[in-house]
Amino acid sequence: MNMTDMTAVQLSAxxxxxxxxxxxxxxxxxxxxxxxxxxxxxxxxxxREGALARAKEVQAQxxxxxxxxxxxxxxxxxxxxxxxxxxxxxCSSKILHNFVPTYTAEAVRNLIRAGAxxxxxxxxxxxxxxxxxxxxAFGPTKNPRNAEHVPGGSSxxxxxxxxxxxxxxxxxxxxxxxIRQPASYCGVVGMKPTYGTVSRYGLIAYGSSLDQxxxxxxxxxxxxxxxxxxxxxxxxxxxxxxxxxxxxxxALTEDVEGLRIGVPNDYLGEGLDEEVKTAVLQAAEVLEKKxxxxxxxxxxxxxxxxxxxxxxxxxxxxxxxxxxxxxxYGYRTEEYxxxxxxxxxxxxxxxxxxxxxxxxxxxxxxxSGYYDAYYLKALKVKALIKKAFDEAFAKYDxxxxxxxxxxxxxxxxSLADPIRMYLGDIYTIAVNLAxxxxxxxPCGQDSKxxxxxxxxxxxxxxxxxxxxxxxxxxxxxxKR
Numbered sequence: 001m002n003m004t005d006m007t008a009v010q011l012s013a014x015x016x017x018x019x020x021x022x023x024x025x026x027x028x029x030x031x032x033x034x035x036x037x038x039x040x041x042x043x044x045x046x047x048r049e050g051a052l053a054r055a056k057e058v059q060a061q062x063x064x065x066x067x068x069x070x071x072x073x074x075x076x077x078x079x080x081x082x083x084x085x086x087x088x089x090x091c092s093s094k095i096l097h098n099f100v101p102t103y104t105a106e107a108v109r110n111l112i113r114a115g116a117x118x119x120x121x122x123x124x125x126x127x128x129x130x131x132x133x134x135x136x137a138f139g140p141t142k143n144p145r146n147a148e149h150v151p152g153g154s155s156x157x158x159x160x161x162x163x164x165x166x167x168x169x170x171x172x173x174x175x176x177x178x179i180r181q182p183a184s185y186c187g188v189v190g191m192k193p194t195y196g197t198v199s200r201y202g203l204i205a206y207g208s209s210l211d212q213x214x215x216x217x218x219x220x221x222x223x224x225x226x227x228x229x230x231x232x233x234x235x236x237x238x239x240x241x242x243x244x245x246x247x248x249x250x251a252l253t254e255d256v257e258g259l260r261i262g263v264p265n266d267y268l269g270e271g272l273d274e275e276v277k278t279a280v281l282q283a284a285e286v287l288e289k290k291x292x293x294x295x296x297x298x299x300x301x302x303x304x305x306x307x308x309x310x311x312x313x314x315x316x317x318x319x320x321x322x323x324x325x326x327x328x329y330g331y332r333t334e335e336y337x338x339x340x341x342x343x344x345x346x347x348x349x350x351x352x353x354x355x356x357x358x359x360x361x362x363x364x365x366x367x368s369g370y371y372d373a374y375y376l377k378a379l380k381v382k383a384l385i386k387k388a389f390d391e392a393f394a395k396y397d398x399x400x401x402x403x404x405x406x407x408x409x410x411x412x413x414s415l416a417d418p419i420r421m422y423l424g425d426i427y428t429i430a431v432n433l434a435x436x437x438x439x440x441x442p443c444g445q446d447s448k449x450x451x452x453x454x455x456x457x458x459x460x461x462x463x464x465x466x467x468x469x470x471x472x473x474x475x476x477x478x479k480r
Contacts, residue, residue, distance in 0.1 A: 091127045
């Protein structure tokens with residue numbers, strides 16, 4: 001098997017067994033990037049020299065017996081909003097085109113401790129604002145399954161890199177579906193953990209109460225192994241949670257006997273493509289045949305999730321993006337008259353259209369006279385959505401449904417209609433509003449050959465149930 005086609009767990013095992021080396025694996029993936037990335041534009045930055053130097057260092061540690069984990073020596077790609085000391089980190093924005101952090105995100109530090117080899121930074125929607133990876137200042141990423149279509153977003157570069165074999169696994173961030181939706185569009189596995197499971201220290205924020213870092217991988221086994229490494233308590237992140245149940249690989253068992261699965265009627269109604277609906281219901285049948293109890297039910301408040309999400313996310317974004325002013329770091333306009341003019345011109349020239357749109361919306365809903373009418377109301381809806389999920393999880397272990405209403409749209413279609421792009425997040429954003437874990441696994445293709453994703457949602461801190469169900473379903477698919 002070609003090294004670029006191996007999973008992370010398979011490749012690390014081969015390296016530890018002496019069948020290959022971390023250097024050879026890194027060289028193979030770098031060669032694939034050289035060959036393929038002109039077509040797909042998955043990367044903003046490729047750190048060839050740094051990756052090869054790191055691979056030699058890791059190989060020595062493996063041979064000395066200091067690194068024995070399932071990710072040791074395996075090349076990984078990082079979304080371009082994860083700070084990495086000494087490595088360009090731009091959020092795919094002109095305003096951070098020259099930003100080189102002086103520190104490393106805690107999640108990335110965890111990967112480094114596990115022996116990961118960092119290849120570089122993947123393309124994304126600017127500041128994670130978008131669902132197609134077309135709002136990037138460095139051009140759109142294309143879907144390796146069909147280059148005329150988008151890879152999804154905002155972690156589209158990470159998902160596309162995994163699908164194209166331009167990394168063995170990747171790390172993304174999920175604010176309203178930004179891991180799960182591109183995973184669905186590109187036919188890979190993506191997981192958003194429970195809020196607080198992975199430290200957000202060093203993640204350049206979009207919506208602080210919604211953002212969560214997670215893995216994009218070739219299969220569920222890799223997903224569990226990577227999440228196990230990422231998860232840790234971090235005193236530098238006030239929202240970080242102490243957990244003693246992060247041995248996620250222990251959930252890799254083919255067993256859904258007695259698992260209660262709820263399928264919301266609200267997720268199967270108007271706007272859902274028939275081929276996606278059929279694939280999701282067939283997946284439910286597969287799990288039912290394996291011993292799970294599947295039932296349709298009504299999950300209320302779904303229609304309010306999108307307005308609540310975009311109100312809260314835009315409000316937090318307008319606050320978080322105030323720091324980019326042309327003074328401390330990043331882009332500064334060349335000609336200006338006075339301090340305020342410099343602020344205005346730097347931000348006007350440095351931010352893209354979608355980011356400006358959300359800053360303006362966020363500033364509006366936080367302004368005097370509108371705060372109560374919009375922002376506070378959205379927070380109340382958020383609480384009601386969490387309550388609706390709590391009631392659902394009193395009856396069910398897992399909620400199952402589609403990731404997106406359709407398969408990947410063509411390049412250019414979504415940017416022409418931003419509202420349509422926002423509506424594409426309808427099945428994913430409630431998970432972030434409620435702080436829940438969710439996973440996307442491939443469940444077939446449509447008539448055009450584009451991947452369809454199956455979403456499983458769990459109660460807080462119930463990732464193991466999701467991994468168990470996803471792993472069981474994946475094995476059933478492989479046996480077919």
